[in-house]
Amino acid sequence: MIYRTRPKPAPSRGTAGNGHEYAKQVIPGGRKDGQTVFAGHGVYRGDGYFTVPQGTTIKFYGPHGKGLSQSKGLKVERGSWRSPIEVYGPGDRIPDYVLKTPDRLKIMSGSQTVSDSTRLSDLLKPGMGTCHWAACRSYDMG
Secondary structure (H helix, E strand, C coil), X not given: CCCCCCCCCCCCCCCEEXXXXXXXXXXXXXXXXXXXXEECEEEECCCCEEECCCCEEEEECCCCECCCCHHHHHHHHHCCCCCCCEEECCCCEEECCEEECCECXXXXXXXXXXXXXXXXXXXXXXXXXXXXXXXXXXXXXX
């Protein structure tokens, strides 16, 4: 018999901020263009969708439902991986991924991390320009 459980929702307002203290290593630097990079562990909990705000674009480098390797994540953070697989702009409806702390990850000092699980809908604000998701988009339904 298969028992299905409801997805665990992330807090509606997580703690966006400096989660760098959770990282295995913080490497000095980041994107030279100054664009925002969200780094850490990423999941999709089935919490629905939201609309990308005006003046903001988000680029994803790993497929929905899959992981992103540490080396590829660092390339995104440095700005050296220039081929996103999906790009969403203002008005697009996208899955509300959750960014988690960067436990056991190497991250760049210029990237934005969180100190508690935070929904992407709480991270993206109007007028942010181009942002990058240097995290997995794996399913976490438990």
